Amino acid sequence: DDDPDSNEVVRTLLASCGAIVRTASSAHEALEIVARWLPDVMVSDLAMPDEDGYSLLAHMRAGERLRRVPAIALTAYSSPVDREQALSAGFHAHVAKPVRTAELLGAVVAAREAGSRLQ
Numbered sequence: 001d002d003d004p005d006s007n008e009v010v011r012t013l014l015a016s017c018g019a020i021v022r023t024a025s026s027a028h029e030a031l032e033i034v035a036r037w038l039p040d041v042m043v044s045d046l047a048m049p050d051e052d053g054y055s056l057l058a059h060m061r062a063g064e065r066l067r068r069v070p071a072i073a074l075t076a077y078s079s080p081v082d083r084e085q086a087l088s089a090g091f092h093a094h095v096a097k098p099v100r101t102a103e104l105l106g107a108v109v110a111a112r113e114a115g116s117r118l119q
Helices: 004-015 027-036 053-062 080-089 101-118
Strands: 042-044 071-075 093-096
Touching: 004 101, 027 042, 027 053, 042 053, 053 071, 053 080, 071 080, 071 101, 080 093, 093 101
Parallel strands: 042 071, 071 093
Antiparallel strands: none
């Protein structure tokens, strides 16, 4: 997410449940992080400067190493059409902002379980 406050809220929430979290403020920065670290799940905003979450996901899917990392769209774009677009693009789940703790945690757990079955 390009908003530092949003990154901090999500980081704190996930870390409080025992997750190891890396944050990035752009798709480029996220790709630099995943070049050195393989996440179990990626949570990404859709609207970011320069490259959006869809572009980030496409870059990740293009390489063999990151192809199976489940991704969750966490976004203010919350209409049914937005949800369908995110799922069609390959996101495992679509979670609307403002973030609801139970919904995000449930999506992360489900994505992680799905990812472990794909490995």
